[in-house]
Amino acid sequence: MDTCFRSRFCILILLTCLLISGFTFVGAQNRRPKNVQVAIRAKWSGTPLLLEAGSVPFSSYCPYLVYDSLLWNSYLLAFDYFELLSKESKNLFWEFIDDWLLVGKTDDDSHSAKDCLVKILKHGSSLLSEQLASLFEFSLTLRSASPRLVLYRQLAEESLSSFPLSDDSYSHNASGVDDSEAVVTKKLDPLLVGVNPKSPRGKCCWVDVGEELFFEVAELQSWLQGPNEVNGDFFQQPELYDFDHIHFDSNIASPVAILYGALGTECFREFHVTLVQAAKEGKVKYVVRPVLPSGCEGEVGQCGAVGARDSLNLGGYGVELALKNMEYKAMDDSTVKKGVTLEDPRTEDLSQEVRGFIFSKILERKPDLTSEIMAFRDYLLSSTISDTLDVWELKDLGHQTAQRIVQASDPLQSMQEINQNFPSVVSSLSRMKLNDSVKDEIIANQRMIPPGKSLMALNGALINIEDIDLYLLIDLVHQELSLADQFSKLKLPRSTIRKLLSTMTPPESDTFRVDFRSDHVHYLNNLEEDAMYRRWRSNINDILMPVFPGQLRYIRKNLFHAVYVLDPATSIDMITSFYENSFPMRFGVILYSTQFIKKIEQSGGELHSSEHGGELEDDKSSLIIRLFIYIKENHGIRSAFQFLSNINRLRTESADSTDEALEMHYIEGAFVETLLPKAKSPPQEILLKLEKEQSFKELSQESSLFVFKLGVSKLQCCLLMNGLVFDSSEDALINAMNDELPRIQEQVYYGQINSHTNVLDKFLSENGVSRYNPQIIAGGKVKPRFVSLASPVLGGESVLNEINYLHSPGTVDDVKPVTHLLAVDVTSRKGIKLLREAIRYLIQGSKNARVGVLFTAGQDANLSNILLVKTFEITAASYSHKKKVLEFLDQVCSFYERNYILRSPAAAESTQSFINKVYELAEANELLSKTFKSSLSEAYNLKLIEHLNKGGVSDLVSGSMFISVSNSHIDINMLNCNFIQVAQYLYRQFGIASGVNAVITNGRVCLISPITSLDAGVFLGDDLHLLESVEFNHRIKHIVEIVEEVSWHGIDPDMLTSKYVSDIIMLISSSMATRDRSAESARFEILNAQYSAVILNNENSSIHIDAVVDPLSPSGQKLSSLLRVLAKYVHPSMRIVLNPMVS
Known part of the structure; x- marks a missing residue:
C-alpha cells in the first residue's frame, strides 16, 4: 500500500512539474492565466533569404516581458549578413561576396531555412573571430539590418x-x-x-x-x-x-x-x-x-x-505587459479567514483557481488522470499553507529574493523568473530562512548606494538604464568586441586588452587658456600696486565671503585679467569706462593691424620686413600702434589709452560719423590733443618725425605677428579672461568674471591660491596653450573627427607600413606616443607650407611626437614634384638619425617653393637645377650626396625626363599605372611615388579628397583649408604642438602607461623596436578614439560581493559587466533579460551586486 501511495505521489509530482512549465500561476483569488504571446509585424514585406540571415529565437518565453516571435520561414539570410559584415569592415562585405560566388550556387544540401543559415554562417564565421561570429549570429536574429x-x-x-x-x-x-x-x-x-x-x-x-x-x-x-x-x-x-x-x-x-x-x-x-x-x-x-x-x-x-x-x-522589441497592478489585493485579515478549507462550498467549483491551477482545464486535457488530479487538488485544499501574505511577512522579502537568486544554479535565469513571475513565487520566497550574512552585506552596501538604486556599466563605462535597449546594448558590445579583436591581432596579451578596454578616458578639459604672457600686453592698471586701490582689503579669503546677488568683491589682488585683443581702429571706450568706475579687474590690450596680418597670411605666416616697408604707410592701424607705444614710453600708459579714446571720440563727433573708415586726420588730431599739455616740443613735429623715420615699426609688426601666432586674429576683437576666450561685449565680460569666480574660490578654499600667488601665471602654467585653434581645442564649434588606423594596417594596407618617420634631433630611438601623418599636395603652396611647418616643429623639439608624410599630387604634377618626393623619401629612410637632416629638408623645401611653386611653369627652374641643389645642400649639411646621385640621376635619365615632360606624369595621375619607356625599361614602381595609391587610401580611409591637405594625429583628422577659402588660415608648427598636447593628455597618455607594462610573448625581440611600439600606440589610440560611450564611471569595487552578488568569471572574455540591480523593480525586470541574453551569446564576466529595497 505504501509503495502504491508513493508511486501515485510521484506521478502527482511529475504532473505538477509538467503543469508548471505550461501555465503561470499567481497568488490572488479569481485569477486568469497571463500567458501572452506578442508578435510585431513590420510594415514592409519579407526580404529575401539570401539578403538577410536569421537564427533561433534568442530568449525563452516569459509572461511579462515578451520578445517577438521569429519564424524560420521569414528569415532573410545573406544580405543582412552582408550589412553586418560591412559594419565590421568594409572589405569583409566584398570578401563574403567573392566567397559566396564560389560556393553559394550549390544549394543541393540546403533543404530548409535553417540549412541555409548554417551554410551562410559557416562562410561568414571564417572571416570573424569566435566571439564576433556569435554576436553577428545573434544580430541576425534581431533583424537589425x-x-x-x-x-x-x-x-x-x-x-x-x-x-x-x-x-x-x-x-x-x-x-x-x-x-x-x-x-x-x-x-x-x-x-x-x-x-x-x-x-x-x-x-x-x-x-x-x-x-x-x-x-x-x-x-x-x-x-x-x-x-x-x-x-x-x-x-x-x-x-x-x-x-x-x-x-x-x-x-x-x-x-x-x-x-x-x-x-x-x-x-x-x-x-x-x-x-x-x-x-x-x-x-x-x-x-x-x-x-x-x-x-x-x-x-x-x-x-x-x-x-x-x-x-x-x-525580433528584439520588448513588450512589457502592464498587468502587475491586477496581481495583488490588500485585505483586512481580521475579517478574512486564512486559507480555503475542504468545507468551503467554493471547492466544488472546478473552474475556481486553487494554488495557481484551474483543474477544470487540467481534467479536459488529461481525463485519464482524473483520480490523481483530484487527489492533488484535495491535497492543495487541505494544505495549511496559504497564498495570502501578512504584512510582517514582507519585511525581509527583498533580502530573501537576493538570497534565492545568489544560491540558484543559474542566477540570471532565477532573477528573470522571479521579477517577471513574482506573484507565483512570493509565498515561497517569504517562507525562506534568511541568512544573516546576506542581509548584513546588503545593509553595508546600502550605506554607499541608495536602496533600490540600479546601475550598469560595460567595461567600466556607465550605461543609462532608462534609455538602454537590446539593439543599443548589442551595438555597444559589438564595439568592444571589435576593438578586442583588433588588439589581439596586434599580439597584445589578453590581460592588456581587458585593461585597455576598461580604462576610462580622462575628462576632456573645456578650460583651455591661451597663454598670452608677453611684452606686447599693455596693462592699464594694477590692483596690487596702483594708489587708487590702496584702501581695498588685501585678504584674499574675502572672496569666500557671501555677498548680495550682483555685488562685487573689492580685493586688492589681480585675480581677474581682462585682456582685449583688438585692432586699435576699434573703440576701447568700454575698457576706460570700467576702469574709471573702479571695476575690480585688471585691464589690458594687445594691439594688431588687420591689414598687416593679412600680409602675414599671404606670406605663409612669416614676417618679411623688406616686403612690407612701403605698405605700412597706408596702414593706419600700424601707425596707431607705433604712436601708442611712443606715448606709453614717454608719457605713461594712461596717456596712451587716452590717445586711443581720443581717436574714437573725434571720429564719433565728426560730421562724417556715418562713415566707418578711419581718416588720417583723426589720428593726427588725437595725437596732438593727447600730447599738447605734456610735450616739450610741438606734437606736430613729433608726429612728422615718427611718420618719416618709421620709429617703433618693428615693435608694431611684432605685436601683430604675436596676435597672428596666438590664433585669435580671426576673432576680430576678443576678450581673454585669464586666458579663456570670450567675445568683447560688456555682457561677455561680466559672464566671464562670473564663470571664473568659482574656480578661483575653489582653489582659495583648498589653499592652492594665497596672497602671494600670481593667479595668471598659475592658470596659464597649468592649462595654457600657445595657440588658439577652434578646430583643435574641444571648446570650438568643430567636433573632432576620428578614424581608426588599425583596420587598414591589419588588413594588409601597405601605405602606412612603408612610411619612414622624421624625429626631433636625438630622439630617433625613443618611443613616440604621438604620430602626425601629413597629407601633403606637393603641387600646392599650402601643402609645401604645411610640410615646412612640420619640419620646423620638429626642429623646435618634441620628445613625444614623430611626423610621417603621405604625398599626393594634382593633375598638373610634373617631374619636379616627383623629385621632391623622392628626395624626401631617401632622406627619411637613410638619414633620419643625422643631426642636420631637418635643416636639409627645410632648405630643400624652401628652394622648391621659391623656384617651382611660386613661379609660373614657364619661369620655373629646370629639374636638373633641383637635382644639383639637392647635392649641394646635402654636402652642406653633412649628408652623403652619393645616395642622392645614385637614386635621382639613374632613375631620371634624359629619355624618362622627355617622356614625363610630354605627359607621362599626367597619364600617371589620371589613372595609368605604368609608364611606357621602351629604352629605359623603367616602370612606375621604380619611382616609388604612387600618388594614385596614396590618394585612394586617403579618400577611402579618411574621406580626404584629392588636393586637400590634412593632418592626421593618432586618427584625429584636421583638414587644412585652401588659401582660396573664406576661412583659410595658416596651420603652424604651434598648431602641431597644440594637437600633440591635447591628444597626448586626453587620449594617449593612459594608453602609453598600459603598453609600457606589456610583457610581449610570441614576438621576435628584434621586432620590438621603438618604431614598433610607437606604431602599436598609434593604432590602439586611434581605434579607442572612435569608441562612442559614456565618459561616466562608478567605483563598483567598493561594494561587497561575497554573499549578495552574482559573479560570473570568464578570463577569456573581453567584456566585463558591472551592475547594481534591485531584482524586484522595473529596471531589474529589464536588466535581467538583457543580462541573460549577453550571458548566452557573448559569455562576458559579470559582477552583479543585488540591491533590493528595504521593506
Missing part, C-alpha cells in the same frame, strides 16, 4: 523611375510567379512600405550610371570602352550615401556605377565580375545595393527564395 535593405528597395525604385520603361515591360516575370499576390498584399495592408520593385524587362539586375540603365552585361561593357569622363555637362551622376558599399579598388575620380541585384543570381555574378575588373582599371567607382526584384525569387537558389514572400516579424 532589415530596415537598410528596405532603404535599398526604395533607392532601386527611384533608379527605375528615373528612366521609365513601357508598361508591358513590367509584365515579364523571371520566374513565372504571379505578381497579383503583391497587388493583393498592398490592398490588404495599406501601411505596407518597402515592397520589392518589380522585375524590369524580366531582368533581376541592372546597373545605374546616371545617364542610363544597363540590363545586359554587353551594354555595360560597351559603355566602359567609351570615354566616360566625369563632367557635369554630360550627365548627373547617381548620388552616393555613407551606407553605400564602394569597392575598395574603385577610383575616386571615376564615374559611378551602381549595381542593383541579389547575390545568388547569375546576372549579379556577371555584372560583379565585369565591374570589379573595371574598378581595378580605374574606369568606374563600383557600388553595390542589394535588391531582389519581385519575380526573381526563383533565380537565387533555395536559400535566396526562402522568406521572400512572407511577412517579416521583428
Whole structure:
C-alpha cells in the first residue's frame, strides 16, 4: 500500500512539474492565466533569404516581458549578413561576396531555412573571430539590418523611375510567379512600405550610371570602352550615401556605377565580375545595393527564395505587459479567514483557481488522470499553507529574493523568473530562512548606494538604464568586441586588452587658456600696486565671503585679467569706462593691424620686413600702434589709452560719423590733443618725425605677428579672461568674471591660491596653450573627427607600413606616443607650407611626437614634384638619425617653393637645377650626396625626363599605372611615388579628397583649408604642438602607461623596436578614439560581493559587466533579460551586486 501511495505521489509530482512549465500561476483569488504571446509585424514585406540571415529565437518565453516571435520561414539570410559584415569592415562585405560566388550556387544540401543559415554562417564565421561570429549570429536574429535593405528597395525604385520603361515591360516575370499576390498584399495592408520593385524587362539586375540603365552585361561593357569622363555637362551622376558599399579598388575620380541585384543570381555574378575588373582599371567607382526584384525569387537558389514572400516579424522589441497592478489585493485579515478549507462550498467549483491551477482545464486535457488530479487538488485544499501574505511577512522579502537568486544554479535565469513571475513565487520566497550574512552585506552596501538604486556599466563605462535597449546594448558590445579583436591581432596579451578596454578616458578639459604672457600686453592698471586701490582689503579669503546677488568683491589682488585683443581702429571706450568706475579687474590690450596680418597670411605666416616697408604707410592701424607705444614710453600708459579714446571720440563727433573708415586726420588730431599739455616740443613735429623715420615699426609688426601666432586674429576683437576666450561685449565680460569666480574660490578654499600667488601665471602654467585653434581645442564649434588606423594596417594596407618617420634631433630611438601623418599636395603652396611647418616643429623639439608624410599630387604634377618626393623619401629612410637632416629638408623645401611653386611653369627652374641643389645642400649639411646621385640621376635619365615632360606624369595621375619607356625599361614602381595609391587610401580611409591637405594625429583628422577659402588660415608648427598636447593628455597618455607594462610573448625581440611600439600606440589610440560611450564611471569595487552578488568569471572574455540591480523593480525586470541574453551569446564576466529595497 505504501509503495502504491508513493508511486501515485510521484506521478502527482511529475504532473505538477509538467503543469508548471505550461501555465503561470499567481497568488490572488479569481485569477486568469497571463500567458501572452506578442508578435510585431513590420510594415514592409519579407526580404529575401539570401539578403538577410536569421537564427533561433534568442530568449525563452516569459509572461511579462515578451520578445517577438521569429519564424524560420521569414528569415532573410545573406544580405543582412552582408550589412553586418560591412559594419565590421568594409572589405569583409566584398570578401563574403567573392566567397559566396564560389560556393553559394550549390544549394543541393540546403533543404530548409535553417540549412541555409548554417551554410551562410559557416562562410561568414571564417572571416570573424569566435566571439564576433556569435554576436553577428545573434544580430541576425534581431533583424537589425532589415530596415537598410528596405532603404535599398526604395533607392532601386527611384533608379527605375528615373528612366521609365513601357508598361508591358513590367509584365515579364523571371520566374513565372504571379505578381497579383503583391497587388493583393498592398490592398490588404495599406501601411505596407518597402515592397520589392518589380522585375524590369524580366531582368533581376541592372546597373545605374546616371545617364542610363544597363540590363545586359554587353551594354555595360560597351559603355566602359567609351570615354566616360566625369563632367557635369554630360550627365548627373547617381548620388552616393555613407551606407553605400564602394569597392575598395574603385577610383575616386571615376564615374559611378551602381549595381542593383541579389547575390545568388547569375546576372549579379556577371555584372560583379565585369565591374570589379573595371574598378581595378580605374574606369568606374563600383557600388553595390542589394535588391531582389519581385519575380526573381526563383533565380537565387533555395536559400535566396526562402522568406521572400512572407511577412517579416521583428525580433528584439520588448513588450512589457502592464498587468502587475491586477496581481495583488490588500485585505483586512481580521475579517478574512486564512486559507480555503475542504468545507468551503467554493471547492466544488472546478473552474475556481486553487494554488495557481484551474483543474477544470487540467481534467479536459488529461481525463485519464482524473483520480490523481483530484487527489492533488484535495491535497492543495487541505494544505495549511496559504497564498495570502501578512504584512510582517514582507519585511525581509527583498533580502530573501537576493538570497534565492545568489544560491540558484543559474542566477540570471532565477532573477528573470522571479521579477517577471513574482506573484507565483512570493509565498515561497517569504517562507525562506534568511541568512544573516546576506542581509548584513546588503545593509553595508546600502550605506554607499541608495536602496533600490540600479546601475550598469560595460567595461567600466556607465550605461543609462532608462534609455538602454537590446539593439543599443548589442551595438555597444559589438564595439568592444571589435576593438578586442583588433588588439589581439596586434599580439597584445589578453590581460592588456581587458585593461585597455576598461580604462576610462580622462575628462576632456573645456578650460583651455591661451597663454598670452608677453611684452606686447599693455596693462592699464594694477590692483596690487596702483594708489587708487590702496584702501581695498588685501585678504584674499574675502572672496569666500557671501555677498548680495550682483555685488562685487573689492580685493586688492589681480585675480581677474581682462585682456582685449583688438585692432586699435576699434573703440576701447568700454575698457576706460570700467576702469574709471573702479571695476575690480585688471585691464589690458594687445594691439594688431588687420591689414598687416593679412600680409602675414599671404606670406605663409612669416614676417618679411623688406616686403612690407612701403605698405605700412597706408596702414593706419600700424601707425596707431607705433604712436601708442611712443606715448606709453614717454608719457605713461594712461596717456596712451587716452590717445586711443581720443581717436574714437573725434571720429564719433565728426560730421562724417556715418562713415566707418578711419581718416588720417583723426589720428593726427588725437595725437596732438593727447600730447599738447605734456610735450616739450610741438606734437606736430613729433608726429612728422615718427611718420618719416618709421620709429617703433618693428615693435608694431611684432605685436601683430604675436596676435597672428596666438590664433585669435580671426576673432576680430576678443576678450581673454585669464586666458579663456570670450567675445568683447560688456555682457561677455561680466559672464566671464562670473564663470571664473568659482574656480578661483575653489582653489582659495583648498589653499592652492594665497596672497602671494600670481593667479595668471598659475592658470596659464597649468592649462595654457600657445595657440588658439577652434578646430583643435574641444571648446570650438568643430567636433573632432576620428578614424581608426588599425583596420587598414591589419588588413594588409601597405601605405602606412612603408612610411619612414622624421624625429626631433636625438630622439630617433625613443618611443613616440604621438604620430602626425601629413597629407601633403606637393603641387600646392599650402601643402609645401604645411610640410615646412612640420619640419620646423620638429626642429623646435618634441620628445613625444614623430611626423610621417603621405604625398599626393594634382593633375598638373610634373617631374619636379616627383623629385621632391623622392628626395624626401631617401632622406627619411637613410638619414633620419643625422643631426642636420631637418635643416636639409627645410632648405630643400624652401628652394622648391621659391623656384617651382611660386613661379609660373614657364619661369620655373629646370629639374636638373633641383637635382644639383639637392647635392649641394646635402654636402652642406653633412649628408652623403652619393645616395642622392645614385637614386635621382639613374632613375631620371634624359629619355624618362622627355617622356614625363610630354605627359607621362599626367597619364600617371589620371589613372595609368605604368609608364611606357621602351629604352629605359623603367616602370612606375621604380619611382616609388604612387600618388594614385596614396590618394585612394586617403579618400577611402579618411574621406580626404584629392588636393586637400590634412593632418592626421593618432586618427584625429584636421583638414587644412585652401588659401582660396573664406576661412583659410595658416596651420603652424604651434598648431602641431597644440594637437600633440591635447591628444597626448586626453587620449594617449593612459594608453602609453598600459603598453609600457606589456610583457610581449610570441614576438621576435628584434621586432620590438621603438618604431614598433610607437606604431602599436598609434593604432590602439586611434581605434579607442572612435569608441562612442559614456565618459561616466562608478567605483563598483567598493561594494561587497561575497554573499549578495552574482559573479560570473570568464578570463577569456573581453567584456566585463558591472551592475547594481534591485531584482524586484522595473529596471531589474529589464536588466535581467538583457543580462541573460549577453550571458548566452557573448559569455562576458559579470559582477552583479543585488540591491533590493528595504521593506
